[in-house]
Each structure stands twice: as structure tokens, then as C-alpha cells.
Amino acid sequence: MNFFGREDHHHQDLNINSDDMHSNNHTSTSRSSDSGEPSHDSRWAPKLLRDCARAISDGDSPRIHHLLWMLNELASPYGDCDQKLASYFLQALFCKATESGQRCYKTLASIADKSHSFDSARKLILKFQEVSPWTTFGHVASNGAILEALEGETKLHIIDISNTLCTQWPTLLEALATRNDETPHLKLTVVLTGGSGSTGAGSVMKEVRQRMEKFARLMGVPFELKVMSGLNHLGELTRDGLGVHEDEAVAVNCVGALRRVRAEERGGVIAMFRSLNPRVVTVVEEEADFLSNRDDFVEAFEECLRFFSLYFEMLEESFGATSNERLMLERECSRNIVRVLACGVDEEEEAERSERGRQWSQRLKQEFRPLAFSDDVLDDVKALLRRYRPGWSLAVPSPDDVFSSGIYLNWKDEPVIWASSWKP
Incomplete structure (x- = not known):
């Protein structure tokens, strides 16, 4: 991860369809079944995210819209590990579906870059080294x-x-x-x-x-x-x-x-x-291998989900639930996920692969x-x-x-x- 930047903006609901989208209290722990309807399971996020990645790969617009809507309803950057995973991967999937990854990444990177300060960056790095x-x-x-x-x-x-x-x-x-x-x-x-x-x-x-x-x-x-x-x-x-x-x-x-x-x-x-x-x-x-599978979106998504699931789990068990440092590291992850999944290799000058x-x-x-x-x-x-x-x-x-x-x-x-x- 790149620990130079910090980012203090809050997650915003994705405007996939302004008539359908509305915020909720993000307290659900549902998981999508094969029919697309929620069913009770503690690990719902990977299933929904995989389904969405496959729909994007297949170009199935109605299913893409439905799954992005569900993810947007259930995800939260302030929730449990599944809700966080859904939140940060949702952003990348939305950017991939709308071909807006490069613009989104540059915006996120610019926000982080403008927030550089020695004290905050040093505190973040040293705290991360203390717990992990x-x-x-x-x-x-x-x-x-x-x-x-x-x-x-x-x-x-x-x-x-x-x-x-x-x-x-x-x-x-x-x-x-x-x-x-x-x-x-x-x-x-x-x-x-x-x-x-x-x-x-x-x-x-x-x-x-x-x-x-x-x-x-x-x-x-x-x-x-x-x-x-x-x-x-x-x-x-x-x-x-x-x-x-x-x-x-x-x-x-x-x-x-x-x-x-x-x-x-x-x-x-x-x-x-x-x-x-x-x-x-x-x-x-x-x-992690984000290079050899870059031409197969589903394979690239699976590797990205595997690696960052481990990372988010590690952060969850290493930091307190209300840790600002943990939130900053997770937001750094969100930028990396957008870069890997939604930015073309030729688009990003510093495409981390x-x-x-x-x-x-x-x-x-x-x-x-x-x-x-x-x-x-x-x-x-x-x-x-x-x-x-x-x-x-x-x-x-x-x-x-x-x-x-x-x-x-x-x-x-x-x-x-x-x-x-x-x-x-």
C-alpha cells in the first residue's frame, strides 16, 4: 500500500439511479442467493461482488444495475468487514461498469495528495507498524x-x-x-x-x-x-x-x-x-498477481478480492473498531482497488500491477x-x-x-x- 496519502472525505452513495437509490442504516447482514434475493449468512459480500463482476464481464446491464443497487443498499465504510468490503469494491465495480475509473482515481488521488502532512502520515505509518x-x-x-x-x-x-x-x-x-x-x-x-x-x-x-x-x-x-x-x-x-x-x-x-x-x-x-x-x-x-490476469476481468477481480479480503480482515483484527488510522488505510485500499479493477493499464501512468x-x-x-x-x-x-x-x-x-x-x-x-x- 502507498501510505503517503491520507483522505478525509466520506463515502458517498453512488448515483446509479437517482430514482431508486436511497440511504439506509446499513445494519443488514444479508447475503445474495443465486436468485439475487438476500438470505441470511455472515459472508454475503463476496457472493454479491462476484455476481456483479460476472455481470459486468458479460455486459448484462439489467443484472449489473440490480446488483449495484443491492450493494449500495448494504455497503458501508463504517460497518463490519463485509460491509466495508462491499463499500470499497462497489466503487471500483461502478467505475468499471461506467468506464469512469480513470477520472475517479485521479479525483481520489488528488484529494489524498492535498491532505499530505508530515504529522498525519508519520502517525499513520507508526501506528500501522505498531499493530501489524x-x-x-x-x-x-x-x-x-x-x-x-x-x-x-x-x-x-x-x-x-x-x-x-x-x-x-x-x-x-x-x-x-x-x-x-x-x-x-x-x-x-x-x-x-x-x-x-x-x-x-x-x-x-x-x-x-x-x-x-x-x-x-x-x-x-x-x-x-x-x-x-x-x-x-x-x-x-x-x-x-x-x-x-x-x-x-x-x-x-x-x-x-x-x-x-x-x-x-x-x-x-x-x-x-x-x-x-x-x-x-x-x-x-x-x-498478489494483478498483472497476468489483467485481460480477464473476472479472474482479475477474484485475485483482487482474495488479496484485499485478507488485508481488510487483518486490519479489522489489528485495529480498534473506531480507529481513524484503520479508516485511512482502508480508504487507501479503495483507491488501489479502483486502480487495479477500473483503470486501463495504458491510462494510469503509475498503474500498480x-x-x-x-x-x-x-x-x-x-x-x-x-x-x-x-x-x-x-x-x-x-x-x-x-x-x-x-x-x-x-x-x-x-x-x-x-x-x-x-x-x-x-x-x-x-x-x-x-x-x-x-x-x-
Whole structure:
């Protein structure tokens, strides 16, 4: 997820047919039967949503209208997990049915972008990290791999391509400060692209720089932070632009970054990473495939529903029912769902198209070799997961699995995050 933005607007009923639509108290826990009529069941939303997706795929206008009407009556962004799921998927389905996805997404993104503030974004990220390992899992794994790969070097250069406001790096700075050998000089280059390179994000990064520099002084680590903005996409990155020097030990850290690269450009971006001659490349992505099925709407919908159902369930069990942070994360999800299901791949400049770990592994193996996480790093990850509520676990693929590299964060035995480490 992209945690830069926040959005404070309220859900609005979709004006599918102004004569038919009216609000209600959203207290129903019904589910649609095959006839389209409600029947009592605790999980009604997935059935209704699937029926609607199939109707859209079939171009069945009367059924589309009927199902959108039902969903609009039952959905609520303030209800239980089913009502929330229905609410946010309803928006995407309506946009798909009316071919208004691109316009809707740009409106939602603009609202979020205008609401950027360092304090709100920082509070959101830190609270999410407090209650869930969704982001900290990748941070701990990546930091461990980077520290081991750069052991003994005196000039470090980490190229950070992520969107978590540098919350990954204080623990790494602390680790550098407590090493027995000479404390190295760390240069951190933060790359902002597209929407994340906006004016709002730039002002946020000014605050981040001040805090990072203050913390580095406290830790006694020679530190330099460079923010690289103004890029439309990662394909514009070059070695010269990144200011990489021959005497630096380079690490490339990609957290949720590669999915923002167009499919046809991913190989080129990975090759550019290789040209930097890095000691290590760390890649963390969400475990979902929104690319290979993009031409089959029903299949794309099923994968989107599977992944975001897990995410919404995780949020429901991690946050309190009235948590503002939870609502903000769910609204961020709603934008991502619209982008995946209702925006054409060629329409959205930053069309996020996730792939699964196995798919990323095959791409990365064109330029790199997988670097297994050490037992020490795996122990650190296990210790991290013990800090959170039950339900989280670490999965390490078998050494005999030639298709997949890295490790997985599981939520209730379902993989949701993939973390990996690579070397030339």
C-alpha cells in the first residue's frame, strides 16, 4: 500500500439511479442467493461482488444495475468487514461498469495528495507498524541483508525506493552505531517518482530529512540524505543521476516499488540496478498477481478480492473498531482497488500491477542471483513476529523450489508479503 496519502472525505452513495437509490442504516447482514434475493449468512459480500463482476464481464446491464443497487443498499465504510468490503469494491465495480475509473482515481488521488502532512502520515505509518508487521517484516529482513552485505565497508550508499517515510532506517543507523569496527559513512538517496514526487511529498521529506539527520547525530553516524524527485517513473533513473561513486558500497532497497513500473519496463529497471554494481538488492512486494490476469476481468477481480479480503480482515483484527488510522488505510485500499479493477493499464501512468514472489524471482534472475537470508536475519524476523497478535508466521520456501526465492509473511497461513535479497 502507498501510505503517503491520507483522505478525509466520506463515502458517498453512488448515483446509479437517482430514482431508486436511497440511504439506509446499513445494519443488514444479508447475503445474495443465486436468485439475487438476500438470505441470511455472515459472508454475503463476496457472493454479491462476484455476481456483479460476472455481470459486468458479460455486459448484462439489467443484472449489473440490480446488483449495484443491492450493494449500495448494504455497503458501508463504517460497518463490519463485509460491509466495508462491499463499500470499497462497489466503487471500483461502478467505475468499471461506467468506464469512469480513470477520472475517479485521479479525483481520489488528488484529494489524498492535498491532505499530505508530515504529522498525519508519520502517525499513520507508526501506528500501522505498531499493530501489524505488514511493513516491518520487509524492513527487518532487508536491513539484515543490507548490514551483512555491507559489513566492513567504510562508505555506504543505500538507494531507497519506497514510500514509508524512511521509517526503515533508524534501526539500521542504530545497528551501524553499535558495530565494533569503525562507524561507516552512510549516504541515503531517497527516490520519489510520479505521484510520490509531488509537492506534498516533498514537504514531508523535508521534515523526514531533519529528523533523520538529528537521529544520525545522536547515534554518531556520519550521515547524508539526498532526495531525488521530479521523476515520472523509475525508468528515468541513471547511475549518474543517483550520484553513485566508485568507492561506495551500494545497496538498492525496493519496497513496493517495482509494482509501480510498467510491465514492459521492469526488465530495464532491474538491468539498471545491475549497472550500479550493488553489493545487494533487497526487494519487498505484496504477494498478489494483478498483472497476468489483467485481460480477464473476472479472474482479475477474484485475485483482487482474495488479496484485499485478507488485508481488510487483518486490519479489522489489528485495529480498534473506531480507529481513524484503520479508516485511512482502508480508504487507501479503495483507491488501489479502483486502480487495479477500473483503470486501463495504458491510462494510469503509475498503474500498480503487483506480481507474486515467483514472478518477481524469474524477472530478477535475469540480472541477479538470489541471496538467502542468514539464520541470524531469520531469527530477527521471528522475534519481530512474536511482538504481534497471533496469526502471523514466517514461511521459507524449500531449497528444492527452483521457482521462488526469498521469504514470506503469512497471515493465517496465507502469504501476503514477499521479501527477498539479491546479488550480482
